[in-house]
Amino acid sequence: MIVAGVDAGAAAAKAAILDSERRILGRGIARTGADVVRAAERAFRAALEAAGLQEWEIGVTTATGRGRFRVTFAAAQATEIACHARGARFRYPATRTVVDIGGQDTKAIRVAPDGSVADFAMNDACAAGTGRFLEAAASVLGVRLDEMGSLSLRSREPVHIADACAVFVESELLDHLARGRRVEDLLRGAHRAVAGRVAVLVRGIGAEPEATLTGGVSADAGMVAAIEERLGMKMNAGPDGPFAGAVGAALLALEKTGNHVRTRD
């Protein structure tokens, strides 16, 4: 049976389609904007197109993410914690710690050797230390999200950013710009501020290697470097990171169909 996972996230919706052999057949992504339902549908349709499939060919769909209860075509829902843990282990099977930095949430998840979630911690209700903070910083500095990483890595004199608050960052960055600080140094400072927040969560759950970074921000090389520096720990990261939640949701859908024997990895 062919299954799908849809991650209706705060910043972007992602979808992944898997066959019963756990092969990824297609993936899709769409900006969430103000309409969670339509974004989830667009991501799902993009994944179908990439897989060359029709909607009726999908057996079960599981939804995750903040908007999971609005994904009307999903048969079941699961939290991002369960899905990112599965998605991270799918790509990096030895993963014991998952850091998911999304548009609005940051989560640290400790995974037991058998693949089950042992503990997790999340940022509190505000968006400090999440993708939203980095978006705000990029907007003030006039850089695109996909060039933040390479610019940040070029920094020679990183600027200390007091807090990873998505609201205060604007005035703080403007202040630094007025004093002549360079954009790449400010980006590095922003990445470090997020890494500081992430470290609090990760240390709280007791991180163990290997660690894997997932979520929309995991594609940002500057963020990966800042977290590695802060935690003193190598992070698995790559372009698949943003899809980890959707892949995890699809794996859960596969477990539901009974076609696949759960291997807990």
Next chain:
Amino acid sequence: MTALKRLMADWYRDLSEGEGPVVYLPVGGNVAELPRACGFRVFFPEVNALQCALRKVAGEFILRAEEQGYSPDVCGYVKSDMGLAASGGSGPFGTIPKPDILLCTTSGCSTTLKWFEALAGIHEAPLFVLDVPSVRDGAADPHALRYVVRQVEELASVLEKIGRRKPSRDRLAETLERSRQAEDLWMEILDSARAKPSPFDAFFEAVFFMAPITVLRGTPECVEYYRAAREEVRGRVAEPERRRIVVDGPPPWPHFRAFRDLFKRWGARCVASTYVRVGGDWDEGFRHDPSRPFESMAEFAARCYTNRSLPARRAILEREIRRFDADALVIHSVRSCRPYSVGQACLRVRDVPTLFLESDLADPRHFNEGEMRTRVDAFFEVAR
């Protein structure tokens, strides 16, 4: 619930229409029996702020207080009450009477002292501060108790002067005896949660059941309420439960139903909670005692939950988890209540799955249902 609503309505009616001097008291570790025996009508600003939060009017009062310069970080109860005062003192329950005296006990919450100072200024009424030393590990030191007893004695003469009525020993003994009876009955109800499945939810229900012991302790109506409530709980057929949880912290009153439903969905029954004991620590055997009137009131003031150290509070949680055979701990940390929330994350109990949640007890702005649900669902998914 109807009986409870009637009791609360009567309490408010007596305050706005009744006769006799009025005293303002905090909830934690108060000595309500003494002013009650002296003929005072007893008002609790915290309970009123709670009612405003529950009825979703606190948000407006809080904004009103912030307009006056109260910071977003100040306790939501305080701001709700200050906003109410700035709006002429008329809330959803009628007009709150001005106090003839404010009596603040320091063991429940340190912010209350500043709150009562502000209220004393607004109403130009005297403020009596009952200074209660910290008991840390729970055993009240005899010197500390003597220190409190001396102040309660002094308070008696102050109340006599203001109320123009001498506190008779018999009347005080009678009041204390009624407190003791209500405390026995309340503990019996809370203990019923030891049954499996539990017929009673010791948090989502108990936070309402605790209202009479909080505002009417020492009155015949209070004893009557708990006698009837005990019979009602005894006659219940318990609904099935899937999880047995212990809860630390107050509920988010403006979003009470949404919060309750997050747990209900998972079949979680709360079997013990610390919030229902913020008034006093009856579950550790304390009872008001007519034969030791001042001493037992002093002891009550000292042994209040937030007057304890974090290790002592963790020991209470550990004991409750064992005694009620719970399988998970839920810590709800509220921004407003520093005596409750500072260090609360350190109360995790070894080998017991613990869920840590943050919002507020009065400020509706600090609750995000989607984010809260992700945490609760993930917790029960993991701990399944």
